[in-house]
Amino acid sequence: MQSKLPNIGTSIFTVMSQLAAKHNAINLGQGFPDFPMSAELIECVNKAMQSGGNQYAHTNGVPLLRERLAEKIKYLYDVNINPETNITITPGGTYSIFCAFSTIIQPGDEVIIFEPAYDSYIPNIVFNGGIVVPIELEFPDYTIPWDKVKDKVKAAITPKTKAILVNTPHNPTGRVFTKDDILILQEIVLSNNLYLISDEVYEHLIYDNKQHETVMKYPDLFARTFVCFSFGKTYHCTGWKLGYCIAPENIMKEYRKVHQFNAFGCDTPKQIAIAEYMTNKEAYLSIGAMYQEKRDYLRGLLDNTKFVRLPSSGSYFESYRYDTISDEPDTVFAERLVREFGIAVVPMSAFYQKSTDHKVIRLCFAKVKETLDAAAACLQKVH
Numbered sequence: 385m386q387s388k389l390p391n392i393g394t395s396i397f398t399v400m401s402q403l404a405a406k407h408n409a410i411n412l413g414q415g416f417p418d419f420p421m422s423a424e425l426i427e428c429v430n431k432a433m434q435s436g437g438n439q440y441a442h443t444n445g446v447p448l449l450r451e452r453l454a455e456k457i458k459y460l461y462d463v464n465i466n467p468e469t470n471i472t473i474t475p476g477g478t479y480s481i482f483c484a485f486s487t488i489i490q491p492g493d494e495v496i497i498f499e500p501a502y503d504s505y506i507p508n509i510v511f512n513g514g515i516v517v518p519i520e521l522e523f524p525d526y527t528i529p530w531d532k533v534k535d536k537v538k539a540a541i542t543p544k545t546k547a548i549l550v551n552t553p554h555n556p557t558g559r560v561f562t563k564d565d566i567l568i569l570q571e572i573v574l575s576n577n578l579y580l581i582s583d584e585v586y587e588h589l590i591y592d593n594k595q596h597e598t599v600m601k602y603p604d605l606f607a608r609t610f611v612c613f614s615f616g617k618t619y620h621c622t623g624w625k626l627g628y629c630i631a632p633e634n635i636m637k638e639y640r641k642v643h644q645f646n647a648f649g650c651d652t653p654k655q656i657a658i659a660e661y662m663t664n665k666e667a668y669l670s671i672g673a674m675y676q677e678k679r680d681y682l683r684g685l686l687d688n689t690k691f692v693r694l695p696s697s698g699s700y701f702e703s704y705r706y707d708t709i710s711d712e713p714d715t716v717f718a719e720r721l722v723r724e725f726g727i728a729v730v731p732m733s734a735f736y737q738k739s740t741d742h743k744v745i746r747l748c749f750a751k752v753k754e755t756l757d758a759a760a761a762c763l764q765k766v767h
């Protein structure tokens with residue numbers, strides 16, 4: 385068979401989780417909470433199943449769930465979203481992003497992404513026949529080099545640049561977009577007639593009194609945008625694989641053509657359950673403070689180690705430099721951490737297409753205190 389993804393291996397998350405299991409290590413690698421999700425939400429699923437919500441849901445998603453999402457967006461961001469025409473429920477955030485790429489990419493189209501980047505973007509673009517144009521965030525602050533982006537877009541002789549993907553709060557760095565970032569992005573997108581894919585799965589995981597700047601608040605920019613979300617992050621149920629995409633009607637029309645003959649629809653009882661549970665605003669309003677406490681707790685534990693923190697104000701990740709400890713490549717160092725110290729992390733180079741090793745590891749702090757204590761005890765031994 386001729387591979388459609390000849391240069392793609394196994395996801396780093398699978399690799400590190402398997403390695404953690406093999407060595408019985410603490411797993412701060414793959415991002416997922418190790419604490420239970422809401423028992424009340426589980427009860428809502430039971431109820432939905434028992435009252436017969438077990439057949440295909442509407443292809444665009446359970447109507448009540450879409451209505452509740454529109455109400456939530458109005459409440460949080462004061463933006464009017466039409467549940468009929470602007471929202472599609474998807475089997476997870478990753479799928480939501482994949483569908484967006486599939487909707488717009490024609491063979492040979494270029495898509496700008498920023499590296500380090502969540503690991504599904506590049507294979508998604510390549511699979512759809514697109515060409516990845518990676519631009520590196522500036523180490524160690526991980527800011528976007530906007531001038532470079534403008535030059536890149538300007539330098540396209542034929543208008544091959546089709547889209548830009550942005551992610552805020554950002555995985556893996558925890559960087560959060562400011563209003564200025566969005567205004568510059570808007571200018572680039574509009575003046576070059578691009579599409580934007582905005583990965584906002586960590587919208588509620590934001591700290592230090594920062595506000596999530598959703599692209600939906602900028603009508604001219606939103607007119608060319610797919611915004612992708614994940615219920616897995618919001619309700620601590622990454623295994624549910626449920627998310628959604630929000631886009632203007634003309635864009636959503638095309639998106640739904642792709643979705644309807646791909647997944648067609650998503651898990652019915654969980655959609656019904658979330659629709660019911662979503663009226664509890666506290667469930668999502670409280671998670672910023674809850675995760676900030678975890679981040680700060682881990683920070684405190686690692687303060688006296690030789691790891692040097694690269695600050696994060698969003699997502700459930702924080703990164704640390706280890707160049708005062710070792711000059712091993714980050715993949716080698718990460719593997720050694722599992723084998724010798726019993727702790728799994730993610731080497732930052734996994735989020736770059738071409739080998740880029742700043743000697744940084746990413747830790748996931750979505751864990752109970754006991755796990756963070758145990759993880760820190762391992763990391764404190766690394767000199």
Ligand code: PMP
Nearest residue numbers: 476477478502555585614616627
């Ligand atoms: N985007 C980013 C940046 C993520 O970290 C994740 C989490 N895996 C996703 C998208 C996808 O979310 P989901 O698990 O719902 O597919």
Ligand code: GLN
Nearest residue numbers: 397398413414415416555
């Ligand atoms: N989003 C999570 C991470 O970045 C895990 C995603 C996955 O396992 N596919 O670690």
